[in-house]
Amino acid sequence: MHHQKNPNELSLLHAFTVQAKEKEIILIYFTPEMINQSKIHGFFYENGHWELRETDYPEVIYNLSFYSKKDMQLLQKLKETTPVINFPPIDWVDYYELLCDEAEFNQHLVPSLRIKTSGQFLRFLENYRRILLKPVETKPNLQLLFERKGDTFLVRHGKHLLEQNQEEVRTLVRNKIVMEDYYIQPYLLCKTLDGKEYNIRIKLQKNLKGMWIIQSIIPCLSQQVDLINISEYKALPIQIDDFLKQQFGKFHFQLKSQIKQFSNLLALKITQTNGVFLQTHEIEIVMVLDDLQNFWITDVTSPSLIHSMGNSDLEAVKNQISYALALINK
Template identity: 25%
Template sequence: MTLITIVPIRASNPTELFVHISSHLINQWQLETRDIRISIGKKMVSVKIQPVEMPANMIYFPEFLFQHFSLPIQHYKFHAIYNKEFHYLFFGPVIGLVTDFKNEGTEEPHFRSIHSFCEELHHGIADNGGFLYVFSYPDFSVQGFYFKDGHWKSAELPFPDVIYNRIHSRRTEYGKEYQQFRQSLADLRIPIFNDRFLSKWEVHEHLIHENHLHSYIPETNIYTKDHLAAFVQKYETVFIKPVHGSQGRNIYKLAKDGNNTLLQSSVTTISGSKEIVLPIDKLYQHLKPLLNNRIYIIQQGIPLLTYQSRGMDYRVLCHKNYQNSWNVTSVVARISAEEEFVSNIARGGEVMTPIHALKEIMDISEAKQLISKIKELAIETALIIDRKSPGITGELGIDIGIDMCHKPWLIEVNSKPSKNFEDGQMKLRPSAKAIIQFCTKLALDSGLRMEDS
């Protein structure tokens, strides 16, 4: 694999398909003929090689050749692989990020909560070698947006070598149109990760059957009237969470208060309150309209360490690397907002380094050991979810709480973790760098497997 730069040049004859390649690259790849096929973004074009004295790892493309590949005319830094058996050069990766956003036609698009992250990815991919564009799945193969001169510009762009899924809506992923898009990717043999949202019950079922993880998982079941009665009797605190929920929305916390129950909601309820006290025997009927026939889980509440009397847990980002192994790329402590029992940033929570959050509770040495345990538990969780989930998993956000005895508990696993909670002080965050590496690995693996055509 060689990192090369493609430079556009003017050509007098727009019908002759050629590239200028340095003698250095011709010798390195042992190109024995002057006719070769070039593959970029799932498209292959036959060209003639014209050796030219030029910088070693540079290739000149005539401007009209960019049109054959549906690429904007500009400089590109690409990884190059020569397939000697089928005699073609693969340049890439071309990475597509699929998400859902409003496309107003003439206006520059806004990619909602991941807008700045898309720009960060663009710069990282351009520096590392590759080309990123963002698209909405209904416009696949018709229109995408690439970043240039500080703006997202529209163009008809090549099929990507790999797609990173950042669809915001679970409902969208279940829709017929999106399923047709997924089938088209399968037909084109374009890999996509992370394939879809994970449900809380699905994650629980994957993990609970691993005996060595039993003691780290709060007791959990599908919400029913009988399970509600059993959990309220058994535990001082109980949580009721939507199976398909995210960002801390529509979560209910129950805390026993003698013969009554304190019901707290992460959002204002239909009664206009986030908190209410009611008799335990009235609990189910009160919850019924709030849950609105949607599927919920009911979960044992764990008394977790707090930070200045505010709720606290830890978000661990795990990513696959070039070697297809899981690594921890980030750990932050998430502190709930005042009067909130969920720590999600979307609900007003804040982040800080784990050491800073723990140093008031324990000494630095113990805090470091505890953070190591959190990382080990997150990696083990990622390995299991990856093994048991269909599709390609390359990124997970794993939420872990620490109880009063300093024992870690698995709270939640997210296949599309927020991009807004890291400190943002680095030009390219470790999580973005990891995504670029995994996209590049998937794309290059795909390029090496291309069949003769």
């Protein structure tokens, strides 16, 4: 299950079709909108292309959809009769509140606060010159960046830039939080040596024994200057070792080791602390690195994108299908 309506736009789906054929299982691709009370209007890959037809519910669902309230309600209902791999965990702010009192984690967490009022927002902005207003649900196109410039504020939304006074900002924020649940956090500049914005995404996956393993560490680059929209960060065609060596020289090996160790500890801690997380098959940790080589966690989520990064993702697909078969055969 994925939010992308056209399966042809997800290149890595080919690896799923190949592995499904090898395992002699039927693969169905569908979006939440394709589900009704008892049937699914899903895509089947046959004769070299995707064909749409009606079918019964599958024996197991691998979820890669966005996590809106509507999707969550649907998944909860599906889970009553069908195993769901990659069931969404709690949101990032809950993770932050869970981990901020833990000494081994809090020094790497970007301060994050669930916002209830516009006054709360403005007080937070007094302490940080740049802050992000981010939706609790996975809706990256709703993310805004606010930057204080004397008595005025610059507001970035995707490619758009506005200059507003304090009352205009207050009204904008009030209108936003009435419609959606938002949180705020300081915006940390994270740029390559040639000035391009980037982040690093660590994807972890449970193996068949239920243990967390790092499936990939991917540097992602913003496609436009000053574009504040996480969905516009694209995976670079470079291994993390080479990327860190380019950016941090002799410190690259130490940095990678710290990132891997921290990511495993984070996944393990949340698993032990929150029962909802036990039903999650994959997580993605988003981090940035500052000029002093400190890393900061800005988000923890279930992956909603399929990247094509070579052999590591092929192994991930094999593991996902094996995991699904293990659930069916329980």
